[in-house]
Amino acid sequence: MNDANYLPDIKNRYFLLNECTVTELYYPSRCLLIEKEKEAYIISGNEKKLSYHARQVLKRFVRSIFHEQGFYSLHAAAIVEQGKAFLFPGKTHSGKSTILLNMSAVGFVPMNDDIVFLKKQANGAIQVESVPLLIQVRKNSDTVLMPEVKDFPFGITTIDPYTNTSCAMEAELSCVIFPTIVTETTLIQEIDQNIAKKLLFATFNAHGRIEISEEFAKLFYTLLSADMYSLEMGNNWNFLINWIHNVANKDDKN
Structure with missing residues (x-):
């Protein structure tokens, strides 16, 4: 860096x-x-x-x-499609803001680029909520931003004027995707649960140490049962766009 x-x-x-x-x-x-x-x-x-x-x-x-209110924070970006939340947890510089900006520019509803809140519902679903906090764009992001957001100002600013849409406040979880920005071909693949467990725990603790409790354990292991993927994000953003559309349509049919 x-x-x-x-x-x-x-x-x-x-x-x-x-x-x-x-x-x-x-x-x-x-x-x-x-x-x-x-x-x-x-x-x-x-x-x-x-x-x-x-x-x-x-x-x-x-x-x-x-x-x-019983929610636990996760260090993640989140976008919404057809009422379903797609989470992108990761450490700093893993590409969360870049993914949020690019996906928002092509019609996905932004939720947050840094922090979301999760709670297990009585029916077993995981509710995802957030607030429209300001987004941070770093100077080295211009190499991976799509043309639609090339003029997005660097520094801390708001996303709303550039997407012509309000940020989503809540949605039901669809899946969890751990991103990495790479220069090679874009690749999405399922992730081993043991690896996902370590990555999730780290991102839960990113904004301050989580208080381990019975409620947190229920949420954590319910979250682990969701679909988990790793994403190597190259410049083929259409691949990710189509992939999310397909998953959202599948969720809608179910």
Whole structure:
């Protein structure tokens, strides 16, 4: 990654101080996030990065609100087709925002590029919800964006003016797809459950450590029973478009 601010061996740290939760963030600039109950303060020496850190604070509060309603957050992008949610979990720089932008430009309904919330329903289905948070587009994304979104501004901005559609608030889960951006041919294949288990657990913990409970275990293993795929995303976006259409039509018939 060609980014002077990115330090791959440095991880964010969390600790408690006088009944406050203090988070030491390192990317995209070093800052302290201090939280106590429903208040939060950001201490940063870089004004240009404050919008990023403010976005992180917003995600934390949204996450706490959903958690109070029995939802668990997943570090994933999500698009909706025919009322079904397609999840793309992954770590930073795995292609979540790129996939969301490209798929939204060709008619799929965007949900979020970074965080979604899951809850197991009484009928066994998994409900997916989110809020239309701002999307972050990195400068190195222009090599994998389709022509329809080539002029999308870099940095943190909103997706709505570029897709002419509102973000979806809720949908029922269709499948889970773990993406990787590659230069070779696009490839989608089913993923081994043991591999999916490790990847899912990591993405559940990406926004803060998940509290393990009976409800979380029920959700986690129900989610594991869903269709799981790995995606090597090259420049053949039509392949992914057609694949999602086919899965959505199959879900609709079922």
